[in-house]
Amino acid sequence: MTELSKTGAAVGEPVRAQDAPTAFLEVRDLKVHFPTDDGLVKSVDGLSFQLEKGKTLGIVGESGSGKSVTSLAIMGLHRLGARGKNVRMSGEIWLDGKELVGADPDEVRRLRGRDMAMIFQDPLSAMHPYYKVGSQIVEAYRVHHDVSKKVARKRAIELLDRVGIPEPDKRVDGYPHEFSGGMRQRAMIAMALVNNPELLIADEPTTALDVTVQAQILDLIRDLQKEFGSAVVIITHDLGVVAEIADDILVMYGGRCVERGPVDDIFYEPQHPYTWGLLGSMPRIDRAQTDRLIPVKGQPPSLINVPSGCAFNPRCPYADVPKDNITRTERPELREVGGRHFTACHLSQEDRTRIWTEEIAPKL
Amino acid sequence: MISYIIRRTIAAVILLLVVTAVTFGIFFILPKLAGQTADQLAQQYIGKNPSPEDIAAVKRNLGLDQPVYEQYWNFIKGIVSGATYDLGPTTVRCDAPCFGYSFKDHLEVWPQLTSRLPVTISLASGAAVLWLLGGITAGVISALKPGSFFDRAAMGVALAGVSLPMFFTGQLALLLFSYQLEIFGRTYVPFTENPSQWANTLFLPWCSLALLYSAIYARLTRSGMLETMNEDYIRTARAKGLRERNVVVKHGLRAALTPLVTVFGMDVGLLLGGALITETVFSLHGIGEYAVQSISANDLPPILGVTLLAAFFVVFMNLVVDLLYATIDPRVRLS
Ligand SMILES: Nc1ncnc2c1ncn2[C@@H]1O[C@H](COP(=O)(O)OP(=O)(O)OP(=O)(O)O)[C@@H](O)[C@H]1O
Numbered sequence: 001m002t003e004l005s006k007t008g009a010a011v012g013e014p015v016r017a018q019d020a021p022t023a024f025l026e027v028r029d030l031k032v033h034f035p036t037d038d039g040l041v042k043s044v045d046g047l048s049f050q051l052e053k054g055k056t057l058g059i060v061g062e063s064g065s066g067k068s069v070t071s072l073a074i075m076g077l078h079r080l081g082a083r084g085k086n087v088r089m090s091g092e093i094w095l096d097g098k099e100l101v102g103a104d105p106d107e108v109r110r111l112r113g114r115d116m117a118m119i120f121q122d123p124l125s126a127m128h129p130y131y132k133v134g135s136q137i138v139e140a141y142r143v144h145h146d147v148s149k150k151v152a153r154k155r156a157i158e159l160l161d162r163v164g165i166p167e168p169d170k171r172v173d174g175y176p177h178e179f180s181g182g183m184r185q186r187a188m189i190a191m192a193l194v195n196n197p198e199l200l201i202a203d204e205p206t207t208a209l210d211v212t213v214q215a216q217i218l219d220l221i222r223d224l225q226k227e228f229g230s231a232v233v234i235i236t237h238d239l240g241v242v243a244e245i246a247d248d249i250l251v252m253y254g255g256r257c258v259e260r261g262p263v264d265d266i267f268y269e270p271q272h273p274y275t276w277g278l279l280g281s282m283p284r285i286d287r288a289q290t291d292r293l294i295p296v297k298g299q300p301p302s303l304i305n306v307p308s309g310c311a312f313n314p315r316c317p318y319a320d321v322p323k324d325n326i327t328r329t330e331r332p333e334l335r336e337v338g339g340r341h342f343t344a345c346h347l348s349q350e351d352r353t354r355i356w357t358e359e360i361a362p363k364l
Numbered sequence: 365m366i367s368y369i370i371r372r373t374i375a376a377v378i379l380l381l382v383v384t385a386v387t388f389g390i391f392f393i394l395p396k397l398a399g400q401t402a403d404q405l406a407q408q409y410i411g412k413n414p415s416p417e418d419i420a421a422v423k424r425n426l427g428l429d430q431p432v433y434e435q436y437w438n439f440i441k442g443i444v445s446g447a448t449y450d451l452g453p454t455t456v457r458c459d460a461p462c463f464g465y466s467f468k469d470h471l472e473v474w475p476q477l478t479s480r481l482p483v484t485i486s487l488a489s490g491a492a493v494l495w496l497l498g499g500i501t502a503g504v505i506s507a508l509k510p511g512s513f514f515d516r517a518a519m520g521v522a523l524a525g526v527s528l529p530m531f532f533t534g535q536l537a538l539l540l541f542s543y544q545l546e547i548f549g550r551t552y553v554p555f556t557e558n559p560s561q562w563a564n565t566l567f568l569p570w571c572s573l574a575l576l577y578s579a580i581y582a583r584l585t586r587s588g589m590l591e592t593m594n595e596d597y598i599r600t601a602r603a604k605g606l607r608e609r610n611v612v613v614k615h616g617l618r619a620a621l622t623p624l625v626t627v628f629g630m631d632v633g634l635l636l637g638g639a640l641i642t643e644t645v646f647s648l649h650g651i652g653e654y655a656v657q658s659i660s661a662n663d664l665p666p667i668l669g670v671t672l673l674a675a676f677f678v679v680f681m682n683l684v685v686d687l688l689y690a691t692i693d694p695r696v697r698l699s
Pocket residue numbers: 034036041043061062063064065066067068069070083237303
């Protein structure tokens with residue numbers, strides 16, 4: 001231990017300045033594990049990505065792939081409350097030059113809601129039923145701004161107006177249950193934006209809403225991002241949601257990134273069999289009902305006993321294509337397959353291109 | 365909101381009338397159904413070896429030989445405008461609200477109730493403050509650190525608190541702190557006469573009663589807090605950057621305590637009708653003691669009076685709870 005301290009590489013040492021990344025948000029080898037009675041749940045197991053200001057990252061993956069756990073980790077919400085002790089986190093999260101995983105919890109608290117804010121999936125349960133919508137926005141503003149309630153209320157009305165809520169000076173005194181689903185989500189967005197955060201995380205912001213309202217909310221998020229120039233992480237299990245809004249897409253499977261790249265690459269030259277499956281299960285208007293949906297067969301992997309090798313191998317139709325059973329013995333690392341386009345799969349470039357062009361693309 | 369209050373109040377009054385009728389029925393119809401004659405009924409209202417004149421007087425005054433609705437009507441009339449009891453040689457004027465007359469004690473019921481009520485209210489309110497403070501604090505701390513030493517210790521005490529009977533804790537406290545150490549007095553003094561002595565005498569009964577109740581409240585608060593602290597809106601509150609203390613108090617506790625309001629209303633309502641065992645153990649001359657005495661003397665008019673008073677408090681506290689609920693939870697107002 002003393003040996004290590006001398007070299008300055010002991011665990012928990014602050015990371016040296018030259019390690020600080022240039023990207024606005026950079027996540028490096030993030031691991032979030034939960035010890036439970038059944039075993040260690042590896043909800044996020046070595047995730048890395050970057051995001052610049054003014055850009056949108058879409059994180060896509062099926063239920064249980066670790067999307068929410070990732071977003072809560074960035075917000076520093078795992079360590080709070082009674083459950084806070086039951087989590088093991090490692091890796092680095094850099095936000096605007098500050099590292100958050102090892103930071104003092106109170107310092108992270110001060111960033112929370114001000115520099116980074118979050119929109120949740122179900123605005124009805126995410127808002128306190130006993131407090132007026134306006135008071136909840138006022139509260140969010142006054143945590144970080146030393147202003148009177150009156151000033152904060154004006155700000156709340158201004159934002160309710162900005163997110164498209166009619167008669168904001170009246171609705172500010174309404175309770176969450178008096179709002180429609182779409183209006184509630186707008187109010188939730190107003191609450192998240194009240195402090196002009198530079199990072200906005202939206203965890204399935206449209207899943208609880210009607211299809212027509214979904215599009216409106218996505219439009220709103222896109223407009224607001226242009227206006228505020230913030231970095232946006234939008235989480236979804238539906239690739240369709242992020243197709244138009246995201247600059248980059250990250251596909252998660254079993255707590256890891258299996259493919260990541262610019263949105264066009266993911267849609268037109270996807271490299272990972274799981275991404276192919278996701279694309280295949282995307283509803284599309286220009287196809288007939290019958291040959292449209294090709295869902296990924298099988299169950300999501302256990303996060304306690306993750307399949308050895310590639311976690312996707314029990315469900316992958318091409319698991320036997322690479323030689324020597326390597327998909328079941330060796331975990332594929334993320335490799336760059338094009339400019340800023342990465343994938344974690346043992347398939348050779350030729351096999352991948354062949355399967356994509358011959359088998360997958362024609363069916364989509 | 366106003367119409368909500370009016371609706372609930374009307375409902376409470378109707379409920380009270382129904383409760384009165386049912387109680388009355390139990391006292392006057394059931395014995396009849398069981399085949400008792402008016403004379404036998406009347407005998408129960410008087411001590412041993414009643415004279416025929418006494419029996420006749422009771423029958424006449426309670427209208428035992430008349431139909432039940434007539435008796436009920438007389439009783440209600442007594443409450444509203446008072447009654448006069450003609451006891452043969454003497455007459456007794458029982459002023460409104462007349463809740464009956466004990467032919468055994470030769471006392472009217474209502475003055476007994478009112479003179480004893482302050483004792484019972486003092487006992488119930490002091491204990492309620494203590495058990496709310498103790499129970500909620502213990503429950504919150506336990507819930508914030510489940511499985512911790514404090515949690516286990518508090519829940520252990522809570523378990524002991526619910527399981528130990530008042531006869532045991534009360535007598536033990538009396539023996540130790542009053543008879544042995546002589547810290548606390550045993551003679552009730554009204555608050556208006558001497559507040560410090562009032563508190564001094566009531567301290568042991570308060571604590572004994574509070575131990576019993578705070579145990580339940582600690583458990584309720586703990587489970588309520590554990591549940592609410594997992595709610596989505598708690599995560600939202602944290603995501604705003606609120607200090608954990610504010611998250612717990614403003615967002616967690618307020619929601620966790622809502623179900624407690626119902627339980628609290630019921631408990632206080634029942635206690636105001638008389639804490640039978642506590643009052644007996646500590647020789648406090650409250651409603652509960654009156655009830656115990658009347659029951660053992662088989663003196664029906666006081667029993668009826670106490671029952672109706674208790675029913676009134678329960679219904680009244682129910683109304684208070686309903687109104688509180690509507691102010692705490694804005695969603696209630698709609699329905
Ligand atoms: N506090 C915790 N303790 C134990 N396991 C947890 C905890 N939080 C999350 N998990 C587990 O981690 C896994 C990933 O959860 P997460 O909520 O990130 O999934 P998700 O990708 O957001 O899925 P969904 O689309 O359903 O929202 C799940 O299997 C979940 O059970």
